[in-house]
Amino acid sequence: MERKYWVPALERAQDVLQLIADKPSRLKLMDLSVATGINKSTMFSLLHTMETLNWVIREKGDTYVLGSFFGVIGNAYFAGMSLVKLFEEKAARSVERLGETFQLARLEKGELVYLAKKEAPAQVRLISEPGMRLLAYATAMGKVLLSALEDSQVLALFEEGSYQAFTPHTVQSGEELLKQLRTVRQQGYAVDQEEIVLGFCCLAMPIVDRNGKWIAAVSCSMPVHQWAHKRDLAKEEIQILTQALSATVPL
Numbered sequence: 001m002e003r004k005y006w007v008p009a010l011e012r013a014q015d016v017l018q019l020i021a022d023k024p025s026r027l028k029l030m031d032l033s034v035a036t037g038i039n040k041s042t043m044f045s046l047l048h049t050m051e052t053l054n055w056v057i058r059e060k061g062d063t064y065v066l067g068s069f070f071g072v073i074g075n076a077y078f079a080g081m082s083l084v085k086l087f088e089e090k091a092a093r094s095v096e097r098l099g100e101t102f103q104l105a106r107l108e109k110g111e112l113v114y115l116a117k118k119e120a121p122a123q124v125r126l127i128s129e130p131g132m133r134l135l136a137y138a139t140a141m142g143k144v145l146l147s148a149l150e151d152s153q154v155l156a157l158f159e160e161g162s163y164q165a166f167t168p169h170t171v172q173s174g175e176e177l178l179k180q181l182r183t184v185r186q187q188g189y190a191v192d193q194e195e196i197v198l199g200f201c202c203l204a205m206p207i208v209d210r211n212g213k214w215i216a217a218v219s220c221s222m223p224v225h226q227w228a229h230k231r232d233l234a235k236e237e238i239q240i241l242t243q244a245l246s247a248t249v250p251l
Contacts, residue, residue, distance in 0.1 A: 009046075012038055013055075016046060017066070020056060024065040032064075083207070083216060083245065084116045090244050091118040091218075094237045098230065100222040102241070106215065107145040110157035112136045115216070137163065137177050138170050140192035140204035141217035146177075147184040148206070148214040154178065169195045189235060194224060201227040203234050205242045218242050 015036050019027060027035070033043040047064065050056045054067040087104040094102050095118045104116040111133045136142025137158060146154050155174045163172050171177045184190045192202040204219035218241050220234040 012036065012042075013046060013050065016043070016050070017055065020064045021066055025059060025061075025063045027064060028062045086245055086248055087116050087218070088118060090241055091116075094118075094220070094241050095120050098220060098233060098237050100220050100226070100230065100234065102238075103141070103219050103221065105139075105141045105217055105219070107136055107142065107217075108133075110136055112139050112142040112145070134196060135164060138166050138192070138196045139219075140190045140202040141219045143177075143180060143184055143192070144190035144204045144206050144217050145214055147181045147190065151178050151181075154181065166196050167194055167198050169193060171195070189238070193227070199224050201231075203231065203238060205235075205238045207242050208246045216245075218245065 016032055016038075019032060019035055029040065029043055029047060032038070032047070033040050036043070038046070047056065047058070051058055051067075054069040056064045057067045058064055084104065087102075091102045091104075099120050101120050102118045103114060105112045105114045107113075112135070114130050114132045114134075116130055134142070135158075136146055146157075154177065158174060158177070160174055163174075163177075164170070165172060171180060180190075189203060189205045192200075192204075194201060196202075200221055201224050202219050202221040204217045206214040207216045207218060209215050218238055220238055222230055222234065
């Protein structure tokens with residue numbers, strides 16, 4: 001990197017902030033001085049300035065934690081990066097590794113609304129596209145998000161006797177749906193085995209915000225002939241992706 005216009009003070013401040021972020025409430029001035037090689041008087045000036053700017057907070061035991069400034073900056077950063085952008089950025093690795101299509105969707109009442117799709121090169125395309133809506137009970141992402149609701153809330157979304165059979169494998173009653181959702185709650189993921197389209201299977205997990213709310217879901221879809229040997233890898237890859245998205249989703 002070009003260092004002609006480098007500002008060493010900023011680099012020192014970043015080093016200090018990184019240490020405090022890694023070990024909140026554990027490091028005092030001397031600990032930071034030793035760890036960074038910055039002399040005590042310079043460290044005192046750095047910490048005093050950062051404390052005044054609300055970059056850090058000095059606690060009662062003279063240890064440090066990050067200040068509220070970074071909460072404001074963090075929220076501003078994530079406000080500029082929607083969940084869709086984050087998904088598109090992070091799903092590329094998953095698609096490349098698995099060679100299958102990944103999708104992002106959210107639940108709106110009883111419908112699953114598709115938000116984004118990262119498609120793998122294939123001769124057969126999935127029917128779902130961003131903006132498309134499907135009945136949630138027939139999809140893996142829909143079922144995983146329905147599983148976060150109370151049984152009574154789920155039953156209120158779908159009138160008994162009106163369950164549409166997209167394929168012979170689609171759930172046909174509230175009782176059957178609740179049984180599937182109990183399984184989803186136990187295992188932490190949902191599957192769709194040719195329930196919305198014959199010839200395709202799908203596995204999905206939720207994206208959870210920092211308040212513990214299930215705000216969306218990610219799925220991996222594949223032809224049924226790939227299901228047996230790719231299912232476990234898909235589960236692993238979705239878990240990595242949903243955890244990454246959950247960790248970065250804005251409040």
